[in-house]
Amino acid sequence: MKVRSDIVVIGGGLAGITAAMRAASLGREVTVIRKAYGATAVGCGAFDVLGTHGGDLLHSAFDLRKGAQYAPPHDLFRLITRRPAHPYALFVEQDEGSEKAVWKSFRPRFDVAASFILDRLAKAGYELEGSAEAITPHPTAMGTLRWTNFAPVSIHRGNVNGWRKGGVVFVGIDGVDTFDTAFASRSLSALLAEQGSADAGSFDARTVTLPWGRKQGGMTPAEVARELDDPERRESFVAAVESELAGQDADHLVMAPVLGIDSHAETLHLLEKRTGARVCEPIIPAPHAIHGLRLQKALDRALESAGVRLVQAHVAGFDAAGSVIRMLRGEGDDGPFEAEARRFVLATGRFFGGGLVSQNGMRETVFNLPIYHGGRPVRERPPFALLRERYWSRQPAFEAGLRAGRDLRPVDGTGRVAYANLHAAGSILGGFDLAADGTGQGVDALTGYEAGSLAAKDVQA
Numbered sequence: 001m002k003v004r005s006d007i008v009v010i011g012g013g014l015a016g017i018t019a020a021m022r023a024a025s026l027g028r029e030v031t032v033i034r035k036a037y038g039a040t041a042v043g044c045g046a047f048d049v050l051g052t053h054g055g056d057l058l059h060s061a062f063d064l065r066k067g068a069q070y071a072p073p074h075d076l077f078r079l080i081t082r083r084p085a086h087p088y089a090l091f092v093e094q095d096e097g098s099e100k101a102v103w104k105s106f107r108p109r110f111d112v113a114a115s116f117i118l119d120r121l122a123k124a125g126y127e128l129e130g131s132a133e134a135i136t137p138h139p140t141a142m143g144t145l146r147w148t149n150f151a152p153v154s155i156h157r158g159n160v161n162g163w164r165k166g167g168v169v170f171v172g173i174d175g176v177d178t179f180d181t182a183f184a185s186r187s188l189s190a191l192l193a194e195q196g197s198a199d200a201g202s203f204d205a206r207t208v209t210l211p212w213g214r215k216q217g218g219m220t221p222a223e224v225a226r227e228l229d230d231p232e233r234r235e236s237f238v239a240a241v242e243s244e245l246a247g248q249d250a251d252h253l254v255m256a257p258v259l260g261i262d263s264h265a266e267t268l269h270l271l272e273k274r275t276g277a278r279v280c281e282p283i284i285p286a287p288h289a290i291h292g293l294r295l296q297k298a299l300d301r302a303l304e305s306a307g308v309r310l311v312q313a314h315v316a317g318f319d320a321a322g323s324v325i326r327m328l329r330g331e332g333d334d335g336p337f338e339a340e341a342r343r344f345v346l347a348t349g350r351f352f353g354g355g356l357v358s359q360n361g362m363r364e365t366v367f368n369l370p371i372y373h374g375g376r377p378v379r380e381r382p383p384f385a386l387l388r389e390r391y392w393s394r395q396p397a398f399e400a401g402l403r404a405g406r407d408l409r410p411v412d413g414t415g416r417v418a419y420a421n422l423h424a425a426g427s428i429l430g431g432f433d434l435a436a437d438g439t440g441q442g443v444d445a446l447t448g449y450e451a452g453s454l455a456a457k458d459v460q461a
């Protein structure tokens, strides 16, 4: 198989699809090559833009009484001061000096990129709510709180700031053991009681039995969610919830996060209509998260609507003439394939997506580009230099990735642009810890959008 287009994007996660749709929106012919789903498809549902205190989202203690103490100008300034290689540093005018000026230069660029992808996701049936200006607290499946900027509507409806002291019921499903409603409701009510917004033990927990029976040995959330995409099953499930809650004064339901994959919004609205309560799903981390799978499927639908061709293949090699990439080679479903383009975008993710591997040292898998940390290629360092002894320390190994300039062109081991017609986007870029610093999907959206714009502009030139 041979593919020819203006631009080829390698990688079909949040970053690659944003880049591809942006380039297509500028009139370019674009192909995305993807070997499989990556990190995007297992996301927990939190779309983080900016952690507090300079990239410490997961390590910060938040108190509902004080709010999140989230101050974007200060937090962004601190983030890029503490992590100068963070991709956000490429999008701010640092010589402006003050916190406010830095935020003022970043915010409009971020907003344009975020609106671009959020609009397309909403049209594809996956609506996110929130803002880069605020972070809000949502329940998790463990009964803790997770603060984030944007979240799909089903999570955002669970902003606990709006809860009254009682009236909250956690609803689990018999046979789905990943959401222990008794444990989650007790933990969360105790946590909120400590912070003055609930009475300990005041949340109720119920379990619903699937009316059509269940598989022996239990079911995964994804299996139940697939069943709830079926309108008849959805209807009978909602009736079962309604009957379980009969006589209960519930104004918030925290439902097991299994309401459907392609049509969870329908289940949510039907539940709200029939129970009269506000319904939400908790945030749930991989491997059981369905939120990421929904996001990935909505991205795929949006990509199709944008007229971008998606090829399932593993890119394993390339041909270049000097510093210009001519062609990619790989293995597709129908055998060997080749892809020619004038510009390429590398959005292959990190270890989860397959963009980086760690075998005899860390390396990038398609172009063998050097991986950087702290301004230096990591191959110059012994592997243990990238790990810190303390479990909760910042781990350099999780912040290492490609280094690129403001034009998002990755550099070689000497710091020069590696290939004139290659841009990089998303988590393949280094300088941030995508799981811990509270900027993960924000980086993907911003760098994906910018890489798509730059590649499209180059094709025109």
Ligand SMILES: Cc1cc2nc3c(=O)[nH]c(=O)nc-3n(C[C@H](O)[C@H](O)[C@H](O)COP(=O)(O)OP(=O)(O)OC[C@H]3O[C@@H](n4cnc5c(N)ncnc54)[C@H](O)[C@@H]3O)c2cc1C
Binding pocket: 010, 011, 012, 013, 014, 015, 016, 033, 034, 035, 036, 037, 038, 039, 040, 041, 043, 044, 046, 047, 048, 049, 286, 313, 314, 315, 316, 347, 348, 349, 350, 352, 353, 354, 355, 365, 366, 425, 426, 427, 428, 434, 435, 436, 438, 439, 440, 441, 442, 444
């Ligand atoms: C454990 C974990 C927790 C996280 N938690 C959060 C969070 O709470 N909040 C948040 O905002 N962000 C979070 N993130 C970050 C966020 O999920 C990632 O930044 C994002 O999903 C990465 O998107 P991506 O497009 O860069 O990569 P991916 O989604 O990984 O996509 C990479 C793509 O490249 C393809 N690919 C790779 N190599 C090849 C090849 N040779 N040929 C063809 N295709 C190839 C893969 O198949 C895949 O399609 C987390 C990430 C992880 C890993």
